[in-house]
Amino acid sequence: MTYAGLVIALAVAGVSRVTAQELTGAWSGKIAGQLPIIFHFVKDASGQISGSFDVPSQNATGVPFSSVTSEKDSFICVLQAPPVRVSLSRTNDTTLTGSWVQGAASPPLVLHRGLNGFSGAAAGPVKHPQTPVPPYPYQSDSVEYDNADHSVHFGATLTYPKTGGPFPAMVMITGSGIQDRDETLFGQKPFAVIADYLTRRGYAVLRVDDRGAGLTRGGVRFPTSGDFARDVETGLQYLKTRKEINPAKMGLVGHSEGAMIAPMVAARNKDVSFIILLASPAIGGYATVLRQTMDLSKYANPDPRYPDYSVHLEQLLLDNAKAAKDSSDFITRFYAGYKTWTDSVADSVKQRFPTIFLSEADFKGYFGAQTKLFLNPWYIFWLDYMPVNDFRHVTCPVLAMNGDKDIQVAYKANLDLINKTLTQAGNRHFETKVMPGLNHLFQHCRTCVLNEYGKLEETFAPEALQTMGDWLDANVGH
Numbered sequence: 001m002t003y004a005g006l007v008i009a010l011a012v013a014g015v016s017r018v019t020a021q022e023l024t025g026a027w028s029g030k031i032a033g034q035l036p037i038i039f040h041f042v043k044d045a046s047g048q049i050s051g052s053f054d055v056p057s058q059n060a061t062g063v064p065f066s067s068v069t070s071e072k073d074s075f076i077c078v079l080q081a082p083p084v085r086v087s088l089s090r091t092n093d094t095t096l097t098g099s100w101v102q103g104a105a106s107p108p109l110v111l112h113r114g115l116n117g118f119s120g121a122a123a124g125p126v127k128h129p130q131t132p133v134p135p136y137p138y139q140s141d142s143v144e145y146d147n148a149d150h151s152v153h154f155g156a157t158l159t160y161p162k163t164g165g166p167f168p169a170m171v172m173i174t175g176s177g178i179q180d181r182d183e184t185l186f187g188q189k190p191f192a193v194i195a196d197y198l199t200r201r202g203y204a205v206l207r208v209d210d211r212g213a214g215l216t217r218g219g220v221r222f223p224t225s226g227d228f229a230r231d232v233e234t235g236l237q238y239l240k241t242r243k244e245i246n247p248a249k250m251g252l253v254g255h256s257e258g259a260m261i262a263p264m265v266a267a268r269n270k271d272v273s274f275i276i277l278l279a280s281p282a283i284g285g286y287a288t289v290l291r292q293t294m295d296l297s298k299y300a301n302p303d304p305r306y307p308d309y310s311v312h313l314e315q316l317l318l319d320n321a322k323a324a325k326d327s328s329d330f331i332t333r334f335y336a337g338y339k340t341w342t343d344s345v346a347d348s349v350k351q352r353f354p355t356i357f358l359s360e361a362d363f364k365g366y367f368g369a370q371t372k373l374f375l376n377p378w379y380i381f382w383l384d385y386m387p388v389n390d391f392r393h394v395t396c397p398v399l400a401m402n403g404d405k406d407i408q409v410a411y412k413a414n415l416d417l418i419n420k421t422l423t424q425a426g427n428r429h430f431e432t433k434v435m436p437g438l439n440h441l442f443q444h445c446r447t448c449v450l451n452e453y454g455k456l457e458e459t460f461a462p463e464a465l466q467t468m469g470d471w472l473d474a475n476v477g478h
Contacts, residue, residue: 032107132196155215160204168249169204173258186454224381267393285382327371398430403438
């Protein structure tokens, strides 16, 4: 429902003594003993697990987890939408049991190894041929470094040409949610693809695990975009220690939330000599959430009234999250406003949209379970922060790109605001670029909704890569 809710942890927790190797393959069963479902897990040459699931009766196949990570006997999968949590434990070598938690419902789930007569799902996850594989025609170093007070330890990959140098360099900044250095989403690895392309064109690229992903550990329990901005500055400081890097030509490449953080850093840090913004939410978090709700609702329900009701509910949620003192206060405030609104709506309308007009028990059950998300310091920072205040102080060259099929960060409102703000600030070295036919991940899309991202073989459109490379050549150079 919300921007933060677009990255929901689906936890496959407590899988007793199930190793990554034992988990790979197909597992099938039924939710609540009724709805057939199939999970697929695969392991690549590096040992990394990825996966997807199918619901044959709903013609849903290959719905991908954006990432699958393991810690001891637990497996954590990240699913963009809908918000779901699955807990599974091993009953024996061929059976996993647990529950499928979605909203206020938590029906039981039993999975057995193999397809067990289910059809239409044998292919498993989609192949993504753009993902680079070794040997590379450039140097690729796995690196680790700490911030100034050693409270955060970072894991990253630095790629740079094998000959020449020192090279212009950039730090890549992921979007919202805990992302690894490749920004792995739905089985896609867009940052790995971008780094591969730009390094082949003569640039050095540092891509970094977010706090809590990969090898990066430490810091405050609930980091905000402001904390991530400081992490980016630590990356810049690390680049300055490398003889391969030209410290006078260091920049940032940010995607989504990362494209909000990049101007935050560039406005105050003179080490930043250029920034590339991929789907930047320049209009701010609050406006972005409402616009997302509107655009996503148009795909969720054909009734033209549905988006307006969805946006009204979302606005109630956001306003009360910003005003609430604690979880109890949030639910009390939110429900009071919700009831006043729903009491004015006709019963016929309520029956038409049962996912919006809930009973008191369902409302408090669903939203009560989500209060930690809505009151998270990251989310409150996201709602309050206005990027234009930093854009006004960005003097370095800027390339801002958006796909015109992006339903997470609407291209026109954001590019128009970037254009207007940088013009008023006197920055004469920027370009805004609309990429026709591309979604939020800069893929050529058909339906362009979120669950299509991992079904597409393309990870990042070639013309978007070329636009970035050509702009760098013209504005940064070697």
